Amino acid sequence: MARTVSKTETFVGYGVILVLLIITGGLLLKQSRFNSSILEPGALKQELLSQPTPPLAPVRDLRQYAPKDLTPLSPAESFGPENLSDKIDGKAELYLSAGFVSLTSQRFALEDKPSEWMEAFIYHMGSPRGSYSVYSMQKRSEARDLELGDYGYETENALYFVHGPYYLEIVSSVAQETMAESMLSFARNFLSKTPVESNVLNELDLFPKKNLNSESISLLPSNGFGFEQFDSIFTAQYMVGDTEVTAFLSRRKSQDEATSLVEAYTSFLLTFGGTELKSTLDIPGAKLVEIMDTYELVFSRGSFLAGVHGAENRKAAEEIALMLNQSLAEKSR
Amino acid sequence: MNQREQQPTSNRRDFLFRLLKGTIFIGAACSLSYWLYDPTGPGIAKKQNRLVTLPDFSMAGLKDKMSIVTGSDRAKTINRGLEALGGIETFVKEGDRVLLKVNAAFATPPILSATTNPQLVAELARLCYKAGASTVVVTDNPINDPTSCFSLTGIQDRAQSAGAKVLLPRDGFFQPTTVSDGRLIRNWPILWEPFKKIDKVIGVAPVKDHHRSGASMTMKNWYGLLGGRRNIFHQDIHTIIKELAVMVKPTLVVLDGTTTMMTNGPTGGSLGDLKETATMIVSTDQVAADSFGATLLGKTPAELPYIGKAEAAGVGTADYESLNPIRIDST
Incomplete structure (x- = not known):
């Protein structure tokens, strides 16, 4: 004769089924949000690396410093410590070790000769010591001194100077007099529009x-x-x-x-x-x-x-x- | 009442029926589990299936060739350098699809010599077509915006005018690779798409100073094949260059030392950073080419640790003289 099931056994049975259903639900929920890095150590890193790094520095339009004969060739770009190497590759370390804060750069072309262009790099180094450091570490030996900011000098196609915590490089695609004059105007406009405290080392x-x-x-x-x-x-x-x-x-x-x-x-x-x-x-x-x-x-x-x-x-x-x-x-x- | 009498009674039929039900239930559960079982597991194996490996583009019997040509006219020096090794026809055959891996890292003008010289790219493309190449592809994954880089360096115009196809990197062009015995390049994205159906690869790089690695030449040029946030590799720059040299086995490398960036590399910026060194190196051994290139920078190969690492990894020889390089004065 078949055994009859007691009420207690029935409740225990339902209880076990309920617990199993909860566990199943939990597993399905976790699987739907599966994190591959658990089984693949490099996956999380890859995921993080593939995310674009937001620029840390605000983009500042450099058009305000450009003389009339220069027209923008590209929009202004800004870089912070996290992505400086996206702009200057292996040289980023030199700036980072000296207290780099931000870089803003933009290209300008001569209005009547679009093939002749220059790019201005404005490095904010956080302090006059930082700007002097990167200036001094890169100073070109065959240069002509200029009355331009602090320690200003020029080479055949470029201008370099320090202004308080800023270090500026203005580099031309050509070694040409008209462009040199426009670059100088750009630099002087920057100096006049950017007041800084005196830079005494x-x-x-x-x-x-x-x-x-x-x-x-x-x-x-x-x-x-x-x-x-x-x-x-x-x-x-x-x-x-x-x-x-x-x-x-x-x-x-x-x-x-x-x-x-x-x-x-x-x-x-x-x-x-x-x-x-x-x-x-x-x-x-x-x-x-x-x-x-x-x-x-x-x-x-x-x-x-x-x-x-x-x-x-x-x-x-x-x-x-x-x-x-x-x-x-x-x-x- | 004894214990036996307290237990519920069960007949044979009932027992067999219950046994059958239990067996069916267990069998069904096992079948369901087998049906749902994923032997590869989530993630790992599926992604490994997508891993790619660059083929060996080097040519048997031509692994230790080198020529060093003096002269400042790139078109002339590259021609003389290749002729010394048997001509471009030795390396590029009828119908070959050739990829020129240039250094277009920065959106800078050609006069700064921070990137591969456009005239040299054009001449190489022309020579490849002359040898019967069916396609010449020019590519790189630059540091800066690719469109600006290829445009402002002049590479795009000159390459296209010579009939070459310029391939700018796009998201879908990258596939992960792992370098055998590599420590850094493991499941890392590389510029893969342009290499599909390619028969020959020629690396074309300028000689430059480099703030982190000491120099940027033919082996460092492969850095432009990496995708992702590759700047993290700067922390171990010599190892990554060695692994790149292991990863890419080119048909030929061309090291342009016509103008050398002596200081403030890899970007330079001033003509004052440059020196006319009037030398073109053509070699099937990238380690040997870079070893000679070091001398143009006023350095010894020993001062560039990645050269020793690449040599130890069996990529080539740092003793370039052992290749008996053919020296030509084209001036």
């Missing part, structure tokens, strides 16, 4: 003038000489006889920081195979290290860190270090 005057190649002064924004802790390092080239010597200095936050950086840099050099030599220089705390047949000399003076980098000749390195120490003693008070 005191460090430039601290390098002793004797044997200095004044065109060579550069500002390394970070990772100076491959040492992570060396940021905001000014460098300058000197000639001692036939030997070229690189001097450097950097204003630190305190005397303690400058002193500790001397020790840290010396340790860094010793770690990479350097040998510390006894310095006979009359500079308290100066460290001299020979590494890969070159000499590194580093010392502090007040809150300044200073020294000589990669000199092939010890005597030349010491001579420049003494001059630099003397200059800091006289000018940094």
